[in-house]
Amino acid sequence: MQTMILANIPSPPQGVWYLGPIPIRAYALCIMTGIALAMWIGIRRYEARGGNPDTVWDAAVVAIPAGIVGGRLYHVITDYxxxxGPGKNPWQAFNISGGGxxxxxxxxxxxxxIWLLMRHKGLPLAPLTDALAPGVILAQAVGRLGNWFNQELYGAPTDLPWALDLxxxxxxxxxxxxxxGRSTGxxxxxxxxxxxxxxxxxxxxxxxxxxxxxxxRLGHGRVTWLYVAGYTFGRFFIELMRTDEANLILGLRVNTWVSAILFILAVVMVLRSKPGRETPEEVDPGYSQGREAAKHEN
Known part of the structure; x- marks a missing residue:
């Protein structure tokens, strides 16, 4: 009796499909799926804390375009x-669909x-970011599937059973x-x-x-800073494994330094943050009072 064992993880044969002249990019689909998932989780969590779900939608309206611009700026700056330079096309810095x-x-x-939005609304920032943080890191996980389709963010050659074939x-x-392009096999x-x-x-x-x-019952920004600490701790070691091109500072990748600095900051903030969770009145007084009034009317 023969047993077949799957050797290595295959890359997708392609990361772009065409609907007529329109390119359908797996990278973009993964990001959009992650955003939708983060929104669904964030709305449920913020409302459970006493916040108005509409605030999450308002946050998405300002945060999504700002995040795309910020993400691209960071990539272009760190991989300038x-x-x-000679032989380079500066206009490619605006080609977000190409990855990066x-x-x-x-x-x-x-x-x-989001901070500017909440200041404008006169609402505290921490309850919203605490509500959004778990969904954001889950969205990041989904977004990493886009890197699989793009055949990027990989490490050194290996013969382990879970090696990725490029x-x-x-x-x-x-x-x-x-x-x-499409794979030749x-x-x-x-x-x-x-x-x-x-x-x-x-x-x-x-x-x-x-x-x-x-x-x-975490609050007052503790979920947010725990998210930063947890993510950067893992990212620090993952960056040490990567071999794709990146700018270095003192022999280490820029993202390695950023991970270490943010991890230390996040741990300090977790320890310094106020214990307990905000009351619904602290999260959004107007929305909380409205819900209470509606209960009494019913």
Whole structure:
């Protein structure tokens, strides 16, 4: 009796499909799916804390475009040599569909946009970010599937059973096209699937945040900072495994330094944050009073 064992993880044969002249990109679909999932979770969690679900929609309106711009800016700044210099095309810096969104820039500029929105509304920021944090890291996990379709964010060659096979891809003219082409079936490398490691880690942190929030009734930004600490802890070690091109500072990737700095900051903030959770009146006084009035009327 023979037993067949699956050897290695295959990459998708392509990451782009065409509906007539319209490109359908797996990378974009993964990001949009992640956003929808984060919104669904965030709305439920914010309303459970006493907040108006409409506030989550307002936050999405400002945070999503800000996050895309911030993510692209971070990528272009940290990988500037891909777009600027002899033989480079600076206009490619605006080609978001070609891949390249830095999560740090997306979170930072997106968070800034939400902070400005909440200041405008006169509402506290922490309850909203605490409600959104678990959904955000789950969305990051879904987004990492886009890296699988793009054959990017991988580690060193390996012969482990879960190695990722990278395929040689070509366009219709037979030219090498790693992002937009279709696989020829030729395996050009078998590498550590660091995108998968991060995906699994993000799902674990999602579960940790949900459990800790329910068990200890976290509030006042603690869920947010626990998210930052958990994510950056794993990202630090995953960055050490990656071998794709990146700018270095003192021999380490830029993202490795950013992960370490943000981890330390997040741990300090978790320890310094006020214990307990905000009351519904603290989260959104107007919405809370409206709900109470509606209960009495019924």
């Amino acid at each position: 040599d891909k777009y600027f 969104l830095g999560i740090w820039g997306a979170v930072m500029l997106g968070a800034l946009a 395929y040689y891809r070509v366009d219709e003219a037979g030219n090498y096209a790693p992002l937009t 030729e395996v050009i490398a078998s590498v550590h699937p660091t995108f998968l490691y991060e995906l699994v880690w993000n799902v674990l942190i999602f579960a940790l945040l949900i459990w800790a929030d329910r068990r200890f």
